[in-house]
Amino acid sequence: MDLTRYVNTFGNYLRQKYGEPIHKLSVNADFTCPNRDGTKGIGGCSFCNNNSFSPASTKAGSVTAQLHAARTRVEQVRKARRFIAYFQSYSNTYGEIERLKALYDEALAADEIIGLAIGTRPDCVPDPVLALLADYQQQGHEIWLELGLQSSFDTSLERINRGHTFADYEDAVQRAHHFGLNLCTHLIMGIPGETAKDTLTSYQRVLDLGVKAIKIHPLHIVKGTQLAREWKQGLVPDLTMDDYVNTVVEIIKTAPKELLFHRLTGSGAHQYLLAPDWVKHKWDILGAIYAGLVNH
Template structure:
């Protein structure tokens, strides 16, 4: 199968620290993903989110049937246009590439988004990944998954793409590096699973973007800052940071209505993100500091707007006010 665009990088499989140092020296308080990629590549890129119909082993009985406490017991929470299994994978990719080319975007990544997108046989996954990489102007893929669903055979396939010149990302659901909290969340994986994935991906040149939730039940400020340090020490490549959102039809909703959990208010969250960023290495690319794709009709709490650009601006202003930056308080 012919494959699409490739990007050959001298720093393949790692973040270019020279670019980060330049961004930092220019006074930017956060190593933002969009800024970094524009400097690295010289043009705009876009992630094409697709739904390939994957389930979750924590819901389908492979590991458990209950799922995580913050995840709906049935269905999916998706509000990305054209990221829907009612369209073929080809239709999802082509439609979004065409629409975003009209906006001036030049190159793309195919982002396998909802579900656990490595919860299948290596043979089936390779077929999907080969297909996604066959499109013109696709630089690579990003794969949303869990730390316990990345066996060596699957990582070996991804490593081969890296060797061919593609940029491969794992969007890894981490949430926290504290096993006590992971157990409470019913994640059914451990912090050691996260460590293994980060180390194995680093060896193979596969980039990892970790998903972290701030404001988890019974997590102290010190625990959250420890998560920041651990991930920095492990040299994770990027992070998406989210508040804990209570949505309908979840175990968390039951806990919330019993009065056993209270969401962070907007000011608390903004200050917490700023604290977290100060304790994260500047060489960790920040892809998000909030999420704005939660449908309002199912969102219960928090009541404040989650719009990520607005939250990012508020966090940036707070760091400027403090005269600090991402990584100011990080020591390896």
């Protein structure tokens, strides 16, 4: 299965640009987010349990120590020699600019770290943060700002308690473009009340704003979340693998050739997962997407 025959993957983009495989190393820099600390809310997004999607190993230690440990693990199974530091857990631009700079500088200090991927919310990217990231980019680092949007529908954003609107996202994208930053947008399929057509609409709206990359995954219902409680009450219909695969195939087939796909499915920790069960089988999902593309 060679997905790169059909999909402009981020991994392939990096390989072509740098002449070798580049891997992401996750970092947990002990951030929180405004949807948890009371600024926007305290419960967080209804699907969010950060423990379920942050590698267990990135819970402690300095950025340098975490990167070293993650690199050692990756090198045991892959040939990569250079990496991107992925600030993944919570909202990684939510802090004083001096603190952000110190953390990002620490990550970039290692010779093998060629850049940063910064995961955050659309309402957490003030201009000084964008300017800081643009500055790293101008120094030649590979910089990606990853904005969690999940849906372009305000009713859905409210339904999952995101605490921001689509207009917040549009504003963030326009300002990030002003700073010349690479943008990746995260979308979730299977949000309660949404159809496959709604996911396609969200995807199209994101494309229309000119983002360079998307990351899509099926809704995971994980323990310890509001969504889990709703699911147990029968209020959250399970997304089927067929619906998910067919929608992703449709997205890929209609994507402009320059659009990069950072991810085509999720990979959360299984011990937290309640439903749907099929999301545990990443390679089956990717295989089905591949088959869908071959037979399209």
